Amino acid sequence: xxxxxxxxxxxxxxxxxxxxxxxxxxxxxxxxxxxxxxxxxxxxxxxxxxxxxxxxxxxxxxxxxxxxxxxxxxxxxxxxxxxxxxxxx
Numbered sequence: 693x694x695x696x697x698x699x700x701x702x703x704x705x706x707x708x709x710x711x712x713x714x715x716x717x718x719x720x721x722x723x724x725x726x727x728x729x730x731x732x733x734x735x736x737x738x739x740x741x742x743x744x745x746x747x748x749x750x751x752x753x754x755x756x757x758x759x760x761x762x763x764x765x766x767x768x769x770x771x772x773x774x775x776x777x778x779x780x781x
Contacts, residue, residue, distance in 0.1 A: 722775025729768030
């Protein structure tokens with residue numbers, strides 16, 4: 693059983709027992725997600741370099757690729773905000 697399957701199993705066990713996951717840890721992960729999204733929105737070149745740029749040095753990222761990274765950053769920011777403020781249960 694890999695780690696992901698174990699986490700799903702643990703959450704199902706908690707749900708069956710009527711125990712909710714710790715909201716503080718989910719909100720902390722939401723802050724981390726929000727920080728990564730903001731970093732990706734402000735500096736998409738960093739994420740391009742980590743993913744592609746180190747494999748092909750000397751080639752700059754295209755404007756479309758940076759735009760797609762920024763769009764993904766907006767989605768990640770929305771997810772982070774939802775994790776922080778949208779989890780009321």
